[in-house]
Amino acid sequence: MAHEPCHGGWPTWWWWCCLGPSCPPPPSRPPPRSPTGCLELQWEGVPLVVAGSSCIFLRHSFGYDCTKRANLQLLDHQTLIYIAGNQLVLLDLKTKYQSYLRSSSGGGIGVITAHPDKTYFAVGEKGWKPNMIIYEYPSLKPYRILRDEAYASADFNRSGTLLATVGSSPDYMLTVWDWKQEKIVLRSKAFSQDVYKVTFSPENEEQLTTSGAGHIKFWKMALTFTGLKLQGALGRFGTTALTDIVGYIELPDGKVLSGSEWGNLLLWEGGLIKVELCRPGRKTCHNGPINQLVLDEGEVITVGGDGYIRVWDFEKIDTADVVDDSGLVEMEHMNELLVGKNVNLSSMMKIHDHGNPIWYSQVRIIFIFTSFVDSTTSLCFIEAMGVSPTTYLMATTALDHSVRIYDFIGNCLLTEMKFKQGGTALTWAPRVVSLPLYSLISTGFEDGVVRILEVYDPRGLPIVAGRSNVGKAEMHLKQAFKPHTAPVTALAYERNGEILATGSKDKTVFFFAVEDKYEPIGYISVPGPVQALHWSPPTHAESKLLVLCENGIALQVSIKDLATDHFRFYSIKSRIKVKEKMKEEKEKARREWIKQQQDMGNEIEEEPDEEPEEEEPLPDIYIPEEPSPILCGFYSEPGKFWLSFGGYDSGFLYHCAFSPTQYEKELDAQQDEPFDIIAMEGTEDNPIHRISFCSTRLLMFCGMENGAVRVYPLHDKMLSVDNVAGYWSFSMHDNDYGQIQGIYSSYDDRFLVTCGADSNIFTFNILSEEDIKRVLKAKVPSPRVSDQASIENAKLKKEYDQIMKAAEEKKTKKRKELISLRHEFQNLLQKNTELPKHMQLHRVVGLAFIQAVWPVTKLQFRDSLEYDTVVVHAMGSSHQISTYRLLAISEKYYSIRDQSQTGKRRLSKFDWKGKETDQRRQSQEDTGAAGVAEEETEAEKMKKRSQAQTAAGRMAETRIDTIKKIIEKADRAKAKIMQRKKEWDELFKSKPSDNYEDPKDVQDIQEAQENMGDFKLKTATNYKIPEHMRMNAEKKKIQLGSLEVAIHEKKLIMNKWIISLRDLKVAIIEEIQCLVQEVKVIQSSLHVSNHLHIPLIPPLHPEEIPEKKFQYDNEILLKFKHEQEAKAKLAEQVEKAAGLGTFGGGFFHAPLKEMDTPTQALSAKSMRIASSVVSVTQKTFETETAEPTEIELEIAKREEIKNIYLQESLIKRVILLISNALATITLCHFVLNKNCFCNLVLFQFRLNSYLEQTEEKKSEIVKLQEREKALYATFQASLGENNKFAGFLTKVLKKKIKRVKKKEVEGEGDEEEESDEESDEESSFESDEEESGSEAEVFDDTVCPKDCDEELFENTLQLREKRLDIEETLVEEKKVIETIKKDYDALVKKVKVVAASLDTAEGELEAYQREKQRRLNELHVVVPLKLHQVEFVANGEIPNDLSQALVFTNPSLEHLQQRIMALQHEKFEQRELYKEARKQHKQLIRDRREMEIRIQRLEEKCNQLMMMKFGRVVNLEALQTLSVNTNLEELKLKLMEKENMHAQELTKWEEKILGLRQRLMLLMKENTSKLQQMNVFCIEKMGLETKLDALQNNLGAEFQGPRKAEIKEKERLIALVQFQAQEAEVLKEEITLLSRKDGRIFPPPQPPLSKGEEMLN
16 A cells, blocks of 8 residues: 655654654654665664565454444545544445555544545544644545644535534634634634534535534624624523434524434524424434434435434424424424344435445444343443464454454455353464364353354355355354353463363353363362463473462462462552662762762762762552552463553563462462563553564564554563563554454464454554465365264164064064964854754854853852942943942951051042142133024125126126125135134143143152151151051051951942942933933924934943843843744744855844833923923914914014023033033042042032033123124124114114013913913013103104114014023023032032141141150160271261261161262252253243244234224224125115116116207207398398488489499498408307307397398308
8 A cells, every 4th residue: 555745744654663761752854764665763773674575564454433423424436434443444335445544643533524525534633732634535645734632523614615623621612724724713612511513504604503412502603893703602402301412404594403312303493492303192203312414305314323214304394383382293204214223323424326325324233231220322342352373364252242253364254153142251272172174262251151163164064955145154153161150251272272271250260171072170269350361381391370360369270280379469669669769869969960070170080989878768668459450461481470460550561470488378468579570661551451472472462551552572582671672553443442452463473463442453464465465365164074964864764674674573463363363263164164053153142141141150149249340331431430349348357457456547648739720721612603503694695686686787796796705705714713713722722821730740759758768867856757667567467457347348438439320320311311302302393404413312331230130020021032032933044044054144133132221211390391392382383374473473483492592401401411420430430540538539520510610601601792792793784884773773672671481381281271371471561561661752662663674673673582582591691600609619618628637637647656756766775886887986086975876787878878979960960950941941031032022023013014004003803804794785786776777767868868959959050040041131121221212312422422332342341351250259169168068159140231241141
């Protein structure tokens, strides 16, 4: 890059070089150049080359200072300038090439601005009395230099002749420059606080505006009697809150539009706020400060700190005015763009590229930390950096949760990886660890986690389908572990790459073995937060770790035994300063003595010997209270190291050593002093933060606090006072906040890389740039390729083959078994057919033998049998429960039980508490379908109407098809919505409750409680006697007898329970049969379409009633006789049949003996009900012979509704009976298997049944409510729109009517009784009407009003009846729910009482056992032991008191020790499981939050789209299911027919009118011609009469004067011309009228025509 001389004669690339302790200021002229063109400086006779082929020079800048305001300026359509550190970067947008201008003073660059015509740009420096330098563009030559205090903002006026600058703290001076003359035109104090911006008005160059912290100020250049002055008017906020103003813009009419901290726009006029602008709904224009405003092509563009760019209408803003006292005006923006979240937009620049506008924005990424009180934002700078030991790559990490890889040869970002926490430390694994095949990075994070990342080139991986956008490098996580509880601050690999050390702020250092998987070795605690870790170099014999703590303590750790040496720094800086001061005083006294001797004229040959002076007491040595923090350090020799401190002890490098006597004192009492120091120039207030060396250790790189980079050349590898004499200093990073965070050289010492706290990264060349371009290139390691996938595939294939092979073998085995069974069966059949007929076996014979012989045999055992086996089957499932076959017990067992003193102990308790309703989920049934089956679908109605109305033609058919499609679409949408709701319900049903416990965990806990050993002392108060220690042999003998009796009694109770259950089932079946019979009777009076499916009657199995086999009567005997006769006849027919040799015919025998079921007789009550229903139906059919009246039709309708309701109720009753029976038997099966307490189980079952009934009733209530809603919806649909009788019909629908309950007819009544009942009903109806007198006065609901649709009125009455039916059903269901609730509450109280009694009994039993054990412990037991058996030793001897010792057997002791190890292992496993579960829990919480945020975003987006499309938020389900209004569509069809008919009539009338008009026009023409002819005749007559009179009066006058004929001819011609002109005007008007409408105009009256005119006509 070519650098030209600047204005003062210095080259712009001049880098100041300091060469010793007394470094002079920069010379006024540049030093001489060498013949090669390089700048040579002499340092103790050794030339140092600063520029040229071997000079260190800036190569590339990776950073951008986004914290500076307006740090983005445009020079031309492809060049941008911005500040990065202390560099001004010129970026070519097309080539991406960077050019640099350094800060001329070295203090940094504060502000930049560009000239309006882009031929100049101004650069404001920072530091002490900085300059404002005006550069030419594109030559980059300095043109003018302006000198002032400091610069915060600058701006050229529109013509470019003036430059306004505003200073920073503490003066804040506003200065107007004539920059070409380098003169100050005007100057004034801008404000007393920070000023952010100054600008000239684009319309009036004599006006300026400044803004800043809590103010905005308007300036004018006023000509006063003392000259030109700057007059400023401070903007008054009035009732508006005071705010910092960053962005503003001057409008063409003199107003100023500014932003605010809360995001609204402020319109200023005359120094006051005219109006405050916000968005509709009092929303702020931006959610944060407005940083810039731009007026572009009639639009105002606002750039906000919330990441949004919004566009506003300039005209609306300019004309906005206050409408109320709040001063707010709502205004909607025209457009907006979200650049990104957590983005703060500072400014924008517009570039026109080939006519296309392109905006470049200054973006600042921020990270928000929100608390309950407030929220703050902070910019994350680079925390750590590392350079690859094998290639030209570097890695960085920061608190923005990212790790990034850069190629500093290609000057590009290769890849990045995001994490959940911010990075705080990073190191690249050394060459011995990072093999050529892959490269590893160790990164520490703020939560104490260390992650090992692998960098590889993804282009070396095999191509995978779907993989795209493969970059040059990628990272993946190899391993992660968390050794620390605080942020990781340091990472270091051992010199052989075998150990990784990690340090943290939690004052610990961990060591890990570096293998394929990092394994922990150990850790140590250190006395302070770890600042840095350094391993001893390879030159040292032993590998040790140097640990530097922030509190001034250094440690040395030996990796063999983790032994530590400590060094506690004791400050000596105050002592050094005192000695230097005394030395300076002595030197000053010597110089004064020499001067005195010279003044006296004496020759000075030798200086006088210093007389021994009395030792004066030294001044007090200052020791800081808080130790100075260690910033960096490194090993020099074994046991010795160099340290750099901050704070009071900065300014030196201290050479320290670990003292051998350090163990004699405590660490807090140690005062270790360094044995050597090196004074580092200029580091008193600018300490060294980072130190690194090149590979040869002949160059030392230092990173300073002010962002400067120092390079110290060394003569020797060992650092010493004599070896450090000069240095190069490069001020690269920002001087205020750019302290160096990392400084490293590349692996081949060709490059230097630095990163600072200002988020800038600079790379420097140590070799020539030509060599770098020619030979150097970054290489990303290839990915590791393994055959893991192929092994896995082979394993899976092997397992699959084994499974398939086993399946085939099993199939083959089964086939062989089937074939062998078939052969055996065929052989048996063959043998059977070969036998004589009387010897052939038949199945009937076997069954008959069993039925005949077995009952007789069974009678022999019935005397001693108490209960036979009875199997009770559940209804509708495979569950069954059977009784015990119980024999009578001997009396001796009862006597043994009576003699026993111990009572029966409960074995276990059924844990029913706390789980009554926790795992119950409310089921939601599909609703909204009520009433659909009762009415026709809308599509069918429209189809019928369309068939009846064929006059509408094709248009009506098209309309009907469209409506049909709309209805089908709505139906599909409804079905889809219902399906979605069903899926959601199933999903929510599958969701476990909050108190859900995994059954496996509950089982494990229970097993552990039962089987876990209890090793409490027997003397303990809470000692519980183990189960196996509670019985002895004598008690067992007695218990055997009692247990036999207990078992018998339990079986007896269970048998009685099962028999009662069997009886309950029989009773249920009888009731079901009665109910089914009633349903059939009811269905006989209903139409087939209203019939419901009748559930099947559960059968009674023979094994459920075995006692029936021994019961018989006359009917059974007769039936048995008929069966035997039928069997005999059948046997004879079989014998006579030919060709039937097998026993297959045996299948055609008569059925077995039928069971004597209760179906043969019905209960008297059910028979009465059925007969009453039949009688009613018969009488109903008898009365139907005559034409029914309206009241009879109404009664029939109600009777039908009642029968339908009874049918549904009875069928529900049947289903409920079956389900209860099933649940009861299932529960009994469960109780029998679990052996639980019967009472609690039954109570719990009853509770569950009550809950189920309640849920069922609730669902029925919901269905009824949905039906009621559907009814009202049907009514509204039938009304249509704008129905004038809507109010009347609504009152009719909602009118409350007292309905009379019809009495049930019991038995058969005569006609008189029926007539009496009818009269009673009529009177009741009349009384009801009389009771509703108040409503009858208003309207009469029995008469249809005039002009009201009678069909609609009748439909309303029918809907009212349905409504009343629904309301009555609702009242009944609610009463049932109340009854169930009362029973449930009473049962819950009983359950609590039983549970309390059980708890009390168990507590008393435990207290008894403990009291028993306490009494046993009072007995002393003597145990003889040998000495070798005593292991209770204290200080090598057996104590005298052995009362605290315990006696164990060796196996028990070994078991305890093994148990301890097992518990430790189990504890470790449980901790790991807990960690994994916690991680999973956190991840699930994060996923849930992200899903909630995503759902919220989608809902907002959906609402926005609905607002854009519909103007309001609508119900999408209602919109999707929106169908058509049938009444409205019917009216539309009628309207179309009427319109069509009227159109035809109009066409006929228009044709008729047209013919009449044509006839009228002909008549008018004819009359007009006749009028014209008559007019001509009249004129001719008048002319003849006049001529005749003249001839009579003036005879001979024609011969006097002019000729009259000529005069008349002339007049005639004039009249003709006038007539033609008039006629032309008339024609024009007629043409105009005819062009507008169908009209006519008559010509005006014409003057009389002469003969000549008549002839002409």
